[in-house]
Amino acid sequence: MENRRPGMLGGRPVSASIIRYPGIPALPKDTERYRCKGGGSLVVRVEAGDLVTVTDAEGGQACELSFVDESGRFQAAGLGAAFTNAAEGLKTILSREEAGTLRIRSALRRRGADLATAGALRIFGERSTPGSRVEFTIALKGLLIVAAPAEAMSPEAQDTATPIEVRVRRSRVVRDYSSALPEPLADPIEDIRIKAATASAYFVRAGEFIQIIDVYGRQCTDFQAFAARKVDKGLDLALDSTVTRTLLGRSYPAPGLPSKAFDRDFEPLVEIVQDTVGRHDAFATACNSRYYDDMGYPGHVNCTDNFNAALAPYGIPGRKGWEALNYFYNTDIDHNNQLYLDEPWSRPGDYVLMRALTDLVCVSSSCPDDVDAANGWDPTDIHVRTFSGKEQFSRAVAYRMTPDADPELTRETAFHPRFSALTRDYAEYRGYWLPNRFSSAGPVEEYWACRERAAVIDLSPLRKFEVTGPDAEELLQYCLTRDVRKLSTGQVVYSAMCYEHGGMIDDGTLFRLGDKNFRWIGGDDYSGIWLREQAEKKGFKAWVRSSTDQ
Known part of the structure; x- marks a missing residue:
């Protein structure tokens, strides 16, 4: 007869169920995570006592925080700090005719908020380092508005628009249904x-x-x-x-x-x-x-x-x-x-x-x-x-760009207005709509065009990263298989990115835009994550900022 002690099940200690697939985020029950994309904005319903943590994930990204109370008034007191400007960045973002901005404008309109009276607290900026964060406690019930203002980036520049992460630790876990319900997509x-x-x-x-x-x-x-x-x-x-x-x-x-x-x-x-x-x-x-x-x-x-x-x-x-x-x-x-x-x-x-x-x-x-x-x-x-x-x-x-990332809806590339006039046959590829084929020709004609003439391919879904800083060359020399030191300004080289043991992470092209300025273009978001991890691990003074959206 098997001997079992109290609290034992089949010879094993009795224990609660556990998460076996940690790729799905397992935040504490009182914590929520939001992502404000570079050049975008978001609204979050908050209550008095909620602890908000705002993080400049990749560095160098300005952020504006604003607050609207339940009466529709912009109130700096809700943030527990004074507004520092008239929310110029937020107003510029909300002036665009995009799905996300339309939703935020509708949320403000439903509450009777007048954007002309808006104010904002500006944090971070071009000198903020990756992972810079600000914490504050919400003082009133209302809407927290987060904006990541940015201008369009020219191909020669490296003034990126990168995401801001917002975490809200709720003062009370049990929320009513209306608070849990997302803001409407439209009226x-x-x-x-x-x-x-x-x-x-x-x-x-x-x-x-x-x-x-x-x-x-x-x-x-x-x-x-x-x-x-x-x-x-x-x-x-x-x-x-x-x-x-x-x-x-x-x-x-x-x-x-x-x-x-x-x-x-x-x-x-x-x-x-x-x-x-x-x-x-x-x-x-x-x-x-x-x-x-x-x-x-x-x-x-x-x-x-x-x-x-x-x-x-x-x-x-x-x-x-x-x-x-x-x-x-x-x-x-x-x-x-x-x-x-x-x-x-x-x-x-x-x-x-x-x-x-x-x-x-x-x-x-x-x-x-x-x-x-x-x-x-x-x-x-x-x-x-x-x-x-x-x-x-x-x-x-x-x-989802990575297993624990927030979902992003499929986007159109800058070529879509022209391509959509030539075909309706599209496929989703890594977050973008790309044409499978054009209506005027089939795969055989496309094959011979590649062999005898030329092929133009929409590579917008490739992931772009700006690598800058005094140790940018050293970081890339360590992570890539090419000798980056031989690359002159204005040159580009194809290379592989590998783990320490030689296993391949990604392949791509590296542009040298200046003495300490590079652009890596690969196929996977993880290559940017890997570069940031190695910069931190090795103590390299280098910034790795995503520029795919631009």
């Missing part, structure tokens, strides 16, 4: 809160946008839609995953989302515009009573019964199990063709944005599954917002 038509383990039906007109938000993170939701004119005729023709896969050439279910979803009549009902998660499924039906019966939980609330109740007022008959677009579900099919699941990848505020292609009756759920990992064993609320078809939202998916 919403409807705001629908779908409480945990419930479902709601709603009507959307053709051309309008539907945003499905995972408010607290790791919460699944099923989405289903019907053409309203068919519902009026008594037809039950819902979105059909088999038809959708067939028309889009996806013979086998796979994680991700189709560009469009079709009903049984082969009519497209919705198209995907933005997705910040990238991992969903349409493998199986929404959860139903049979599933919980088999799991040993008879009578458990389920999405199918919730759908039936929500759709009944529209005259749509109930089903034993509903097909759906299963948002935020982390399911897959293994090598034995068995369906399995794990905790969702979605984080607080993640969303999917769709556009209605005809008038729709829609239904969304907040999945009640608390018996396995589907919702992280903790079902929470889902939020639905609808927006006017007059709003402009760029097509984008989320891309």
Whole structure:
């Protein structure tokens, strides 16, 4: 008979579950992280007592901090410090017609804030070192506004626009729903809160946008839609995953989302515009009573019964199990063709944005599954917002530059206005939209152009880093395989970047712009991280600042 001491399980000490994949950020429960991109801005809802840490991640980047109280007034007292200027950098940023600035302007407008009366506290600047930080405690409830002002950089210059990191340690961990809900992408038509383990039906007109938000993170939701004119005729023709896969050439279910979803009549009902998660499924039906019966939980609330109740007022008959677009579900099919699941990848505020292609009756759920990992064993609320078809939202998916980075939506390169007139065949590549091929020619013609004439390639997604400082040459001499000392000003050389043991990190080109000024252009963001780590490790006085966005 096995001897076991108290507190032992199978001969092992009893312990709590642990995070086995630390690539997903595991910040303390009371801490949130935000990234203000160089030349951009962000707003964060804060309360009295919150501790804010602002960090100049790469050095040399100015930052402006402002604060708006609940009455819409710019108040330096909210920061516990005096404003030092009239927020010129913030005003310049918000004057641009970009998606991020439009969102911040809308947030200020909803609170009645007058930007003309804005003031800001300016910190950091061209002499700040990498990792420079400022901490302060919020004194009032309101909006913290962070801006990283910067001018456009010419190719010959090295005055970069780099990110500012903001961390907020909350004075109270439990926040109300309105505080957890992200700022709207635009002025919403409807705001629908779908409480945990419930479902709601709603009507959307053709051309309008539907945003499905995972408010607290790791919460699944099923989405289903019907053409309203068919519902009026008594037809039950819902979105059909088999038809959708067939028309889009996806013979086998796979994680991700189709560009469009079709009903049984082969009519497209919705198209995907933005997705910040990238991992969903349409493998199986929404959860139903049979599933919980088999799991040993008879009578458990389920999405199918919730759908039936929500759709009944529209005259749509109930089903034993509903097909759906299963948002935020982390399911897959293994090598034995068995369906399995794990905790969702979605984080607080993640969303999917769709556009209605005809008038729709829609239904969304907040999945009640608390018996396995589907919702992280903790079902929470889902939020639905609808927006006017007059709003402009760029097509984008989320891309994480490094495993623990915040997601960034796909961007267009500077060549997009010209390329988009020549083709609609685009693919996402490392955070940018790039053309796969041009409409006037095919791969054979492109091949012969490369052989006999010339090829022009959009290399905007390559990662650029400005390496400057008195020890810039020494840093690059240590990290690259080429003899950097032989490189004259104005010259460029191809090289590999390696670990100490010779393993390759990246390959790229190195430009020498001056005696102590270089530009490294490679394929991966980690090459910049590696250069910064080596500069710190070796004590080199060198700054490594990203310039990809410019």
